[in-house]
Amino acid sequence: DFSKRIEARQTDEVGNLAASFNTLASSLEAVDQKRREFLQNVSHELRTPLSYMKGYTEAILDGVARDREASLKYVSIIHNETERLQRLVHDLLDLAQLEGDSYPMKDEPLPFAQLISEVADRFELSAQQKAIQLVRNLYDEIIVNGDSDRLEQVVSNLLDNAIRYAPKGKPIRIILTEEGPFAVLMIQDFGPGISKEDLPKVVERFYRVDRARSRKEGGTGLGLAIVFQIVKKHYGELNIESEEGGGTTVVVKLPLFE
Ligand code: ADP
Secondary structure: OOOOOOOOOOOOHHHHHHHHHHHHHHHHHHHHHHHHHHHHHHHHHHHHHHHHHHHHHHHHHOOOOOOHHHHHHHHHHHHHHHHHHHHHHHHHHHHHHHHOOOOOOOOEEEEHHHHHHHHHHHHHHHHHHOOOOEEEEEOOOOEEEEOHHHHHHHHHHHHHHHHHHOOOOOOEEEEEEEEOOEEEEEEEEOOOOOOOOOHHHOOOOOOOOOHHHHHHOOOOOOHHHHHHHHHHHOOOEEEEEEOOOOOEEEEEEEEEOO
16 A cells, blocks of 8 residues: 555654655555556456457357348457457557566667568558558668567558548658658658647557547557557657647657667
């Protein structure tokens, strides 16, 4: 129980010590509170797909699905929810590893433009389905230090979001430049943007501006939290510039290879 406080009115060393203890107790309490919130979120996120799966399985078993078509519809819902659970567990494990200190991260020189291009290629199909053009403007010479799988994951999560939240027909710009000792990757979309109030929270685990929309589009609410951890582990910076109605630009800065 971290809520206990030491009473101390003295202004001497004992008083100072008591004050330090109280500050420490408050921050432990805050950590504990975050941990509890996280567990609540995880439970909730796991429970939702599970209850769909249970409900539709029971409907089939009880003979509610009258014909083959109805059964197939139910099975396909169960399948979707299974996939959602799979993504969720995968992202959770990923995040737990990344947040730990012992996670092995490769440290190799990487041609960044090439890595970004390869990831963008994989998104061409889903972009085309929304008539979205991925406009690339990548400075070829840039080399960064890092873990290629993890940096691919950064680009992939960001493009995934941009395509998910951008409207049909609007382009997405992918820009790679150099700025002092940093490589700067910018992914810009012309989607709904993020309000001032929500902006500081979107990198938090499970925070979504529109839960229903994220769920419908298959999001886990962990994408940006994972991006943030990977960028941090590469001694980089993550900035999100966005305005409600004005699109979003995610900026990733990574130290250049030296
Ligand atoms: P999700 O799986 O829900 O996309 P993320 O952690 O990737 O989870 O993002 C958290 C939330 O931030 C999203 O639910 C969405 O509300 C908001 N968001 C992220 N990227 C964008 C974007 N490009 N445009 C608008 N909103 C975004």
